[in-house]
Amino acid sequence: MQKAKKYFTEGLIQLTILLSLIGVRVDIDSYLSGYYTPLIEINLGPSSAYTQTPFHSLRDTLDGYSVHPKCPELDYFFASRRLLDEVRTLGSPRFPTQLDAWLVHQVASTDQADCGPSTNNTTSSGSQSSGDDDREHLPDGGQEVSHTTSEPGHSTASCEPLEVEEGGFRSTPYFLTQAVENDVKIKEEEEPALLTQLAHSSTLEQESLLDGVTALSDPASHHPPTIDIDQHWSNLLSLSVTDLDDLDSLVTDTDITSAISQDVSLHDAMVTTAGAFGVASERGEPRPVTQQRALLRLESTGSSPSDASPGMALGLAALPFASVCNLTGNELSHSELGGCLDEAVFDQINQLGLEGLDTINSQLMGCLENLAPQALEDLESDSGLSLESSSGGPVSPGSSEMSSSSSSSSYCEDECGATGYSSDVDSVPSKGIADYTTAWSPIDLSESVWHDHSYSSPAFFNQPPVTFPHKGIKEEPLSEDDDTMLEDRDLSRDELRARAMCIPFSVLQIVNMPVEEFLEVLDGHDFSPDQVTLLRDIRRRGKNKLAAQNCRKRKLDAITGLQEEVERLQAQRNRLLREKQLTAKTMGAVGQQIKQLTRDVLARLRDDLGQPLNPERFTLQCGANGRVVVQPLRRPAVSTSTGNKTDKRKKDKKQ
DNA sequence: GTCCCGTGTCATTCG
DNA sequence: TACGAATGACACGGG
Structure with missing residues (x-):
């Protein structure tokens, strides 16, 4: 059923793309977000450092991301956001580009006619608002400039007119109807135009428009100072009056073609x-x-x-x-x-x-064989598992900083997780893995890659000669120097126990070998019950050690993600507060403008006696049909509480 | 000596 | 049922 649904979803996506090319927009986000988001899942999914079986996780979760029940969703969220931020820091390869491409297709589907003048419009103040929005997602403004110029079909060029088409033109004619069909002649046509601007402009634009509004209060200067904004909106209004098809003039052909070509290339490259x-x-x-x-x-x-x-x-x-x-x-x-x-x-x-x-x-094996054996001396672990995390040496055992500075460390510089997890082992077998694969079997490389249970530790190189009956591979005997190193280095408890119990396997081998191999070893060596118990304990402790390391790493990342989230929310809160203040300021200015217009209109109207209407007694009411009607002001009614009290008194008197 | 941090280990749960 | 991953809790060592 999942498979069928997946195929259905793929078909749905293709159908949506085709429909988008002919101008029909189909919103499948609600469906996709709930079920099938392979791209987002892959690119925004949890860090591979936490996925101990990266291939399995990709394969198993391809039909839909699944969070481990014990893994907090915040972890996934922050990991996703972190990866998204990493992608965004790369500059142009941002996933919102896909949305932009969608809008470009929308424009292209509307009309393929010439769209020459768009360049001017896109450089007007209206596009600056969208540019500001983009700039919020970009690390710096410098990339924004190059980004806009290098991608002419991007949002700055094509999306802004579309926003006008969806949000502005549907309401703009209504305003114009009011202005044209109004029985009352308004002396200044720039004023409703400016009101229209304020009504349709974003908050950031309102901030700039507000100066023009305040200037309007002065009768001598009704023209807003921002000429670009005025021209921009005038173009839009004129377009809306004449024909909506003129919207295409806002978009250039070059923008569309280049954007589409880029989109196609991107898709091809992705597939x-x-x-x-x-x-x-x-x-x-x-x-x-x-x-x-x-x-x-x-x-x-x-x-x-x-x-x-x-x-x-x-x-x-x-x-x-x-x-x-x-x-x-x-x-x-x-x-x-x-x-x-x-x-x-x-x-x-x-x-x-x-x-x-x-x-x-x-x-690769040949290259790894050339690695200096001196680097393998370090060994420090209580259990003898000799994780790479403790490969920093006895001086600073288990130091994550030390491990991060080592090429064979358990932690990557960023967040690759503990040794044995996806990144280290998947990319390349480290020194321990190389030896392990040569000593164990070539298949074990892939096995370790898939299951990611490898311990890339120098201790692995200091194993005693061991014959692997199941593979028929015999390890090369260690040299005298290696024996000396083996004697000198401190053996961990599990290694000592294994030696004491005459177990011919190193701790790393015990931990890293697949389950099948481990069971074969247990069955094929006639181990005593104590030896079997020790082998199982060593294996269990080794697995658990890795799990603990990754668990701690994951916990730290979750904390870091929460801190980043707090900072982001604080910044968002501050921004919203600023927008709120700006909106209130704009509303106050618009209210004053309406009052002034009302007074002017009422002053030009006459009652039956030929007297001008008193603005304190009459007001203008805009009807649904766009007509403006003069209505007398209603006196504030007596409060209901007072009326209730009066009624009560009357009732009391009657009683 | 105390505190903090990193690490290993055990017990437990869950898939 | 066995195995492994995940995680809380505890102990231990080092700075």
Whole structure:
């Protein structure tokens, strides 16, 4: 049923796109938001650092995001918002672009005629308001400028007239009807026009218009000082009077075509990952080397931006954002994007089914074999699991800062989570993983990638020679130096226990091997019950240690997200308060203007005796048909409470 | 000596 | 039923 619904939804989306091209708008947000949001889910979903089985999570939640029952929804929300912010910080590859593209299609469907004058209108003050809105989502104004110029079909150019079409033109003729059909001649035509502006302008525009309103109170200066605004609205009003089809003049052909072409390119790039790989190959770098570097870069958390650029070729090619980056004329270099997209690159590589990993596996192994064995000396863990988080050495055991500075650390620089989770293992097997895969089996690499239960620890290299009966693979015996290191280093409790119990497996092996392998080991070695118990305890503790690390990481991220949310809400509250004050100010000015107009009109009217109407006794009332009627002012009625008291007194008297 | 923080471990729940 | 993830609670060590 889920599958059928998914296919139905995909068809619905395609149908909606087709309908949008012919000008019919279909709102499926309510449906999609509740069920099928694969793109949002992938790009805004929880951090992969928390997803211990990233492939499974992607595969299982593709039909709909599912939050772990113990995972607070805030976690998902903030992680989503954080990732969205990361995407937004990239500049143009923002998802609101999709909405803009929709509006562009809407314009294109309305009329394909020439839309030359739009350039002037878009640069008027009306478009500035939309620009302000966009600027709220952008980190700086500089990108806004380039963004607007590089994407002529973007919201600044095309969306603003559409907003006028939906919100302004439907009510503007009504105002004009009032003005034209009104029996009362109003001496100044600019005044209703300005009122119309105030009525239709946004709050930010009202702020600028307000100066013109206050100036109107002075009879000598009824023309608002903001000529651009006046021209802009005059154009809109004239368009509304003549023909709504003239709306197309607000949009240029170049805007539409370029926007549509960009939209199509974006879609193609997002859909065809194979084509995206072609983009990577066009960079003129040998693919295997590029992929290897990419994976190594992903594994190394301390990657410099310059070094990340070649590695990002693969990542960007695999990313939906990458195509957008290319579309924007390489506004952001790959090096700038490298730090932000590492996590997303992991996920995207994961989605590719590890084709790249399969192709570079041999090279990667060869590269990893060249790693200095001295770096593997560090080992510090109570349980002997020797997590990378504690690979900082005995000097500072378990320090997250230390671990973050290490290339084999458990935590990435940003938020990759504990070792064994998606990012580290998915991107590339670290040193421990490399050895593990060579010693255990090549299949275990993918197994660790999928299940993400690997301990990338230096302790893994200090294992005693172990024969794996189920694989027939025998580890290479350690050298004398390694034996010395093995003797010197402090063994954890579980390692000591394992040695004492003569268990021919390291703690990492016990923890990382798949369940099937672990059961085979338990069955095939004739272990005593105590040994079996110890093996299970070691495995359980190792798994739980990783889980605890990620749980704490997740908790910290949740706190950070809450703090950011508080800051955002405070900023929003301040902004709303400012808008409220501005709105009140505008309303007061409009009220004064109406009073002045009423007095002027009543002064020109005469009663039966030929006397001008007293503004204190009459008022103007605008009817539903647009006609203005003079009505006598109603005297305030006697309060009901007083009437009730009078009635009560009368009743009392009667009784 | 005390407090804080990071980490490991256990118990428990849930899928 | 077994397994693993997630999480609260506790203990321990180091700064």
